């Protein structure tokens with residue numbers, strides 16, 4: 001039996017300087033979620049179980065909320081995206097543009113377990129999920145908060161589509177993301193279980209003021225989410241359009257498989273070399289079958305952490 005590994009992120013972006021006290025709730029939140037997933041892996045649960053557990057806890061956590069507190073579209077609605085992928089057999093499931101499921105990551109898993117399709121969107125996705133059963137349903141305003149509406153109004157004034165974390169920075173100056181209006185949108189997890197299998201999961205509200213119907217990288221297999229036991233499990237965060245255009249998550253795996261790059265080389269290439277020339281801001285978390293973890297970003301910060309075996313989780317916000 002190998003040593004299991006879990007890594008998680010709570011979004012990347014232009015995070016303003018946090019002092020120790022302001023950063024503490026983020027570190028505490030990340031550590032708690034890592035410990036839960038770590039325990040599940042230690043008890044013999046699969047990498048897929050661990051990433052779904054971690055992402056659903058991130059969706060629940062008010063600081064790393066991809067569920068309640070999700071951003072608004074241009075039309076003032078919520079459209080949530082999520083994906084999961086299983087590295088052992090390349091099974092994958094994803095949902096896009098849904099607004100009635102409390103834990104979108106579990107909706108993505110339902111699509112994968114059903115197995116007939118990989119990506120279901122909008123009303124059709126929710127019809128499928130109703131029939132599938134077993135998921136917690138909410139009204140769309142479950143996801144709304146006054147501060148998110150304020151962010152949308154500001155983004156509308158500026159006529160810009162904004163990454164969750166950048167809106168408050170541009171509007172309010174360098175304020176610490178401690179208060180309600182600085183909740184992060186995208187969350188993700190990657191894991192290696194004791195059986196040597198990899199899995200990845202990502203969940204997001206997308207970008208503030210996005211066009212209704214816009215689908216980001218998170219639910220697109222190969223763009224924001226990918227897992228292949230022969231290479232790595234990857235979950236991305238950042239400006240989704242650019243991650244889609246370079247097939248970021250798959251490119252990490254392809255570089256390892258075809259160019260024989262290490263996880264470190266492949267992730268550095270994608271985040272630090274491929275994305276910056278096209279203004280593709282963001283980062284990713286990745287784990288390979290040997291248990292190596294890489295968490296590169298080209299943004300100021302990325303809420304992130306990992307835990308290996310039973311050892312104390314490591315959490316970080318800024319570049320080390």
Ligand code: ASP
Pocket residue numbers: 011012163164185186204205206207215216217218224236237238239240241
């Ligand atoms: N990648 C997400 C999207 O474009 C946003 C994020 O990572 O915060 O939908």
